[in-house]
Amino acid sequence: MGSELSKQDLYEGVKSLVDHTANHIHLPQHKLFTLFSIGFQYLLFNSTKVPGAYIIRIEDSLLADKLCKKAKDQTTRKFLQSLMLPRKLKYGKSIFYLDYFHIGTWNLTKDIPRDKIKGALIVKNTTTRPMNEQVIEEEETDVLMQNLPKDYFLSSLTDFVPRTITIAFDESFDELEKLEFPFIKKDVEKTISGVTLGNDVSWDKID
Template sequence: MSNKKPGAYILRIEDSALADKLAKKSKDPSTRKFMQSLLIPRKLKFGKSMFFLDFFHIGSWNLTKDIKREKIQGAIIVKNTSSRPMDPMEMDDEEENPMANLPENYFLDTLTDFVPKTITIAYEHQFDGIETLQFPFIVKDRERSISGVTIGKDIDWEKLDD
């Protein structure tokens, strides 16, 4: 999309630890290189488009708050499997939490309100007003896992050859 519609694109990743994990564990070398080159400056020009990495933390919003809204073409929002940083109510009471007074789903609503196209990636979490896609190749009913391979319930262990 960035080649067809040049402009600004926001990658909102829950926190820097998740961004680092995505960069290290990317299976595709070009994706890994792209993420690694975006981690440090958090801003990357690719073709005629500009990509901004935005961690869901007030300190990182300075980079993206000044982007002209009409230039933003899309956003990808990635929620970590733990709900810790994106749920400001789950932080320790001892810490001063500047995000504690934000409305629920603020990290999502602040982009979906004005960005023309957004993709939200969240494992086993649904948001109101967001269309959910299911992938048929991901087996939900699993009987057991063997060395990282998930075996579906529809497999009959008695009929398998040794």
């Protein structure tokens, strides 16, 4: 699971989202599990101020399972674990829904009256899956997805949801405004003869 996100960083992250004036925000940094905790806690906070329906749209169930285990705060992990099976959970006066990028999973969310949906968190994986998994998924989704616009998983929400937070590393969306958190530092990498070394390598000990 790794280290927890500090309460101060979590607070500062949520506050930055609360204070931001854009309706549709893109979190482009590489720390997926940190960003998910921040985005999710923002949604929880906002749901207490603006009750209604809130959608969490994750790329697929494999990523959702990872987020359950590796999100950087315990509250987020427990909430998502409780949400995974029914994919619908009441929180205070609001209701949270979970679906995935594939429109076949939108059975719970497609019929929610649009004026009831107050926010959404969209989460794209930072890694590419093995080719054999991609081929299987493409075969399964071809009929439903082939005629949909690119990034429909996102535009289908930004078209009418008043506030969306999108987590997507190394992606660009013209309609979204980027927000980066200063406490998330870029990984420092150094290269010797084409081999990339991470932060945990001591350069002083290399002959």
